[in-house]
Amino acid sequence: DSGVTQTPKHLITATGQRVTLRCSPRSGDLSVYWYQQSLDQGLQFLIQYYNGEERAKGNILERFSAQQFPDLHSELNLSSLELGDSALYFCASSVTPRGQEQYFGPGTRLTVT
C-alpha cells in the first residue's frame, strides 16, 4: 500500500458525460501528479499540482481539468467523454515538486460506453 488513495476504483459511464476522479496523497506529500494509462497511448503524464497550485501540464485534453484543494486532495474532471477516454487514471504523490520519488495510487478504471 503506497498510502495514496483514489476513488472510485471503477467507473462506467456513457459518451458525452462528465466524471470526477478523486485522489488523496500520502500524508505529508504536497505534490500530486495525474497519469493516464491506455492501450494506444501507454502511460502519459497529464498534470501536476503542488500545494494547491498547478505546476505543469502534459498531454492533457482541454476537456479535462484538475484542481488541488487546501487539504491537498486532488480531483481530475473529465467532460464530454469519448470512447477513447477509456483508460486507467493514476494519481501519484511526492513530498517535493521535483517528484524524484513518486508513489502511485491504485488507479481508477474508467470505461466509456
Added chain:
Amino acid sequence: AQTVTQSQPEMSVQEAETVTLSCTYDTSENNYYLFWYKQPPSRQMILVIRQEAYKQQNATENRFSVNFQKAAKSFSLKISDSQLGDTAMYFCAFMNDYGGATNKLIFGTGTLLAVQP
C-alpha cells in the same frame, strides 16, 4: 524530446533464476533520474528502483539491481533469484531534474515478465 525505449515486449524466466530487462533512453540533458516501476496484475504501480544520473554507482534494492551506462544511455534491470511474485509488467521511466522546477515521468512501453514455476 526525451524518449524511453523498451525493446523486449515479453520475457520469461524460471523461478530462482536471473533475468535482465533492457531499457534505453534519449536525452540531451545531463541531470536526470531513471526508474523501474513494476505493475503486477493488480495494476498498482510500484517503484522498484531509482538511479540518479550523477551517481556512477549502480543502484541496488535487495534482489533488484541496475546496470546504468550513461554514455550508452542504457539502463537495464537485473532480477536475481526470480520469484513468482515478480510476474508483472515492468516499466522503465525517465525524469529530467530541473532543480526546483517540476519534473514529469516519461515511461517506456513496458516489458511483460512471466516467472515460471
